[in-house]
Amino acid sequence: MSKDLALTAEQAQALLKLLTTTQRQRTVITYRQVIELLQLPAPSVRRLAQALEQLAQADHAQGWPLRSAMVVSQARPAHPQLGFMQYVTQLGAFTGRLDEANVAVWLKAELERVYLFDYPEV
Secondary structure (H helix, E strand, C coil), X not given: CCHHHCCCHHHHHHXXXXXXXXHHCCCCEEHHHXXXXXXXXXXXXXXXXXXXXXXXXXXXXXXXXXHHHHEECCXXXXXXXXXXXXXXXXXXXXXXXXXXXXXXXXXXXXXXXXXXXXXXXX
């Protein structure tokens, strides 16, 4: 992961607050919405993807549900992007074939875990 693409401390904190709001509303948010709300500079998609992967790694290491799963594509079906799913597969947080049906089942279960979890640092 490139340090050149890392979020600033303020952006990282804003991302956590945004995800906390999303969690409390029991909904999801699109990559585009996050990029626009945080006003991430180009390459904004890669910058956000790296931040979401880092957060997924940290959550997984703690045994927590993955907050990053709340960030989804605006295209239908509204799932995390393939690169994120490949990353969580490497972490061991997702197993099975990376097809639409398996991702949908995983996402539904993971979102329920996220919505019910009390993240201590937020």
